[in-house]
Amino acid sequence: MVTQRAYKFRFYPTPTQKRQLTIEFGHTRFVWNWALETRTKAYKEHGESLNNLNLSRQLTELKKTECSWLSEATAGCHIQKLRDQDTAFKHFFAGRTKYPRFKTRHQAQSVRYQLDQRHVEKNFNAKSQRLKLPKLGALKLKWSRRIGGIPKMVTVSKDPAGRYFASMACEVEIAALPTRKNAVGVDVGIKEVVITSEGYKSGAPKYTYHSARQLRMAQRRLSKKKKGSNRRRKQQQRVARIHARIADSRRDFLHQQSSKLINENPVICLEDLNIKGMLRNSRLSKAVADCGLYELRRQMEYKAQWYGREVLIVDRWAPTSKACSECGTIHESMPLKVREWVCPDCTTRHDRDINAAINVLNFGTAGSAGTDKARGAVKTPRAVA
Template sequence: MVTQRAYKFRFYPTPQQKRQLAIEFGHARYVWNWALEARTKAYKEDGESLNTISLSRQLTVLKKTACPWLSEATAGCHTQKLRDQDTAFKHFFAGRAKYPRFKKRHQTQSVRYQLDQRHVAKNFNAENQRLKLPKLGALKIKWSRNVGGIPKMVTVSKDPAGRYFVSMACEVEITALPTRKNAIGVDVGVKDVVVTSSGDKSGAPKYTYQYARQLKMAQPRFLSARLFKSSCEGVKFFV
C-alpha cells in the first residue's frame, strides 16, 4: 500500500540564507495580499471570480512594470501562494473555512518550493542527508529520522519565535502486517490495571501509597517556601 508520510525537521540557515528567506517570505506575503485584494475587488465591482491562471498573468505584468523587485525571489514560490489561495477559497465556498485573511509580518511565515523531478537526485539525497533549494543552496538540517521516498514539494517556514523548519511529504510503501488468528482481548480492570482474555493480569502498583509519607513531609516545606518567597517580593534589602 502506498501512502503519503509527512516529515518535519529543524533548519539552521546561514546569515546569507536568512537574508534570502526574508526576501522570500516578504515577497510571498505581498503576493498573497495583492492577490486577495485583486480577487475581492474584482468580485465586488464586476462579479468576476479570479483564479490562479488569471492572477499569474497579472503577476507577470506586475513584475515587469510596477514591482520589478519581485524577481529577487523564487518565481515558483509566488505560484504556490496563488495556488494556496485557490485552495483557501475552495474551502470557504464549501463552508469549511472562513474568508481568507491578509497575511501579517509577525505571523508564521512560509514558502513552498517545487522540486524538479528531472533533477531531483542533484537536489535531494536522503542517504547523504542533502537538500538544495533554489537561491538558498544546501540547507543545514537536523535530520531526526530517515526519510523514505522522494518529496515533490518542500515547505520552509519560520515561526514567531524565529525558528526555521523544513517540511516535506513523500510517497512510501507500507507493508501490511500478517494476519494473526490468536487475538487477545484487553480490558481495563479495577483491581488490576490491565486484564487480558487469556487470564494474564498486570497488577496495580500503588505508587501513591508507597510515597505517601514522603509526600506528606514535602508538602509543608514547599508551602513554607512559597509563602517566604511571596512575602519577600517587593522588599528591598540594604547591606
Template sequence: MVAQWAYKFRFYPTPTQKRQLAIEFGHARFVWNWALETRTKAYQEHSKSLNYSGLSRKLTALKQTECPWLGEATASCPTQKLRDQDTAFKHFFAGRAKYPRFKKRHQTQSVRYQLDQRHVEKNFNAESQRLKLPKLGALKLKWSRRMTGIPKMVTVSKDPAGRYFVSLVCEIEILPLPTRKNVIGVDVGVKDVVITSEGYKSGAPKYTYQYARQLKQAQRRLSKKRKGSYRRRRQQQRVARIHARIADSRRDFLHQQSSKLINENPVICLEDLNIKGMLRNRHLSKAVADCGLFELRRQMEYKAAWYGREVLIVDRWAPTSKACSECGTIHESMPLKVREWVCPDCTTRHDRDINAAINVLRLGTVGSAGTDKARGAVKTPRAVA
C-alpha cells in the same frame, strides 16, 4: 499501502540564507494578501469569482508593471501561494474552514519550493544528507531520522519562536502490521489522557501547568515593553519559545500513546466526544485543551488507515460512564468528582474510567456487528496525509 509520509527537520540557516529567506517570506506574504484582497474586491464589486489561473495572469502583469521587485524571490514560491489560497477557498466553500485571512509578519511564515525531478539527484540525496534549494544553496539540516522516497516539494517555514524547519513529503509504501485478535475500548479524559478496557492508564503530563510559572513571568515582562520596540520583539520570541516547548512536548506524548495503541491492537473502540463543547466549559477548558484529545483521535485514525488497523467510533450520547459494565444498570447522574463507585444492583466496585472504557468496547463491538446501531455507531477511518 502507498501513502504520503511527511518528514520535518530542523534547519539552521546561515546569515546570507536568513536574508534571502526574509525576502522569500515577505514576497510570499505580499502575494497572498494581494490575491486575497483581489478576490474579495472582485466578488464584492462585480460578483466575480477568481481562481488560480486568473490570479496567475494578474500576478505576471503585476511583476512587469508595479512590482518588479517580486523578481528577487524564487519564481515558484509566489505561484505556490496562489495554489495554497485556491485550496483554502475550496475548503471554505465546502464548509471545512473559515474564510481565509490576511497573513501577518510575525506569525508563522512558509514558502514551498518545487524540485525539478529531472535533476533531483543533484539537489537532494538522503544518503549523503544533502539538500539544495534555489537561491539558498546547500541547507544545514538536523537529519533526525532516515528518509525513504524522493520528495517533489520542499516547504521551508519559520515559527514565531524564530526556529526554521524544512518539511518534505514522499510517497512510500507502508506495510501492514502483524495481525492480532485482541480488541480494546479506549476512554479519554483529563486525569488520564488514555484509559483502556484492559486497565492501562497513561496519566496526564499537563505541560501547560508545568510551564505556567515561566510563561507567567515571560508574559508579564512582555506587557511592560514598549510596543514596536526591538526589546518587545525579543520578548515575544521568548514567550513563543515557551509555547513551542509546550506544544512539542504534548505532540510527542500523543504520538507515543497513539502509536502504542495502534501497534498493539488491531481494532480500537473510541468514543465520539464533542471537544468544542467541552472547551466551552470555563472550569475545564484549559485542562481539556492541554490534553489534545482531538489530535489524539486524528493520529489514531490516520495511523490505523496506514497500518491496516480499524478505529470504531461509538456514539457520543451513549452512557458509558454511568452504566455498570457488569449488569448494565444505568444511574441517573455521575458527577466528575466520583472516581470510584459501587453498583447498587450487582455490588460490583468500578473505577470510573476503566468502566467507561469497557462500555466503549462493548458498544463498539455491538455496533460493528450491526445488531444495535442505535447504541454503537461505526465510522470508517480515513487516511490523513
C-alpha cells in the same frame, strides 16, 4: 499500503540564507495579500471570480511595471502561493473554513519550493543528507529520521519562536502490522489521558500546568514592553518558545500513546466526545486543552489507516460512565468527583475510568455505534440509593 507521508526537519540557516528567506517570506506574503485584494475587488465590482491562472498573468505584468523587486525571490514560490489561495477558497466555498484573511509578518511564515524532478538527484539525496533549494543553496538540516521516496515539494517555514523547519511529503509504502485477535476500549480524560479496558493508565503530564509560572512571568514582562520596540519583539519570541516547548512535549506524548495502542491492538474503540463543548466549561477548559484529546484521535485514525488497524467510534450519548460493565445497570447520575463506585445490583466495585473503557469496548464491538443493538447491552436506568 502506498500513501503520502510527511517529514519535518529542523533547519539551521546561515546568515545569508536568513536574509534570502526574509525576502522570500515577505514577497510571498505580498503576493498573497495582493491576490486576495484583487479577487475580492473583482467579485464585488464586476461579479468576476478569478483563479490562480488569471492572477498569474496579472502578476507577470505587475513584475514588469510596478513591482520589479519581486524578481529578487524565486518565481516558483509566487505561483505556489497563488495555488495555496485557490485551495483556501475551495475550503471556504465548501463551508470548511472562513473567508481567507490577509497575512502579516508577525504570523508564522512559510514558502514552498518545487523540486525539478528531471534533476532532483542533484538537489536531493536522503542517503548523503543533501538538500539544495533555489537561491538558498545547500541546507543544514537535522536529519532525525530516514526518508522513503523522493519529494516533489519542500516547504520552508519559520514559527513564532524563530525556529526554521523544512517539510516534505513522499509517497512511501507502509507494511501492515502483524494481525492479532484482541480488541481494546479506550476512554480518555483529564486525570488520565488514556485509559484502556485492560487497566492501562497513561497518566497526565500537564505540560501547561508545570510551565504556568514561567509562562506567567514571561507574559508579564511582555505586557510592560513598549509596542513596536525591539525588546518587545525579543520578549514575544521568549513567550513563543515556551508555548512551542509545551506543544512539542504534548505532541510527543500523544504520539507515544497512539503508537502504543496501534501497535498492540488491531481493533480500537473510541468514544465520540464533544471536544468543543468540553472547552466551553470555564472550570475544565484549560485542563481539557492541555490533554490534546482531538489530536490523539486524529493520530490514531491515520495510523490505523497506515498499518491496517480498525478504529471504531462509539456514540457520544452511550452511557459509558454510568453503566455497570458486569450486569448493565445504569446510574441516573455520575458526577466527576465519583472515581470509584459499587454497583447496587451485582455489588461489583468499579474504577470509574476502567469501567468506562470496558463499556466503550462493549458498545463498539456490539455493532454500529449508537444503534439499538449496541444500546441493548445495558439495562433500563434505575435510581441508586
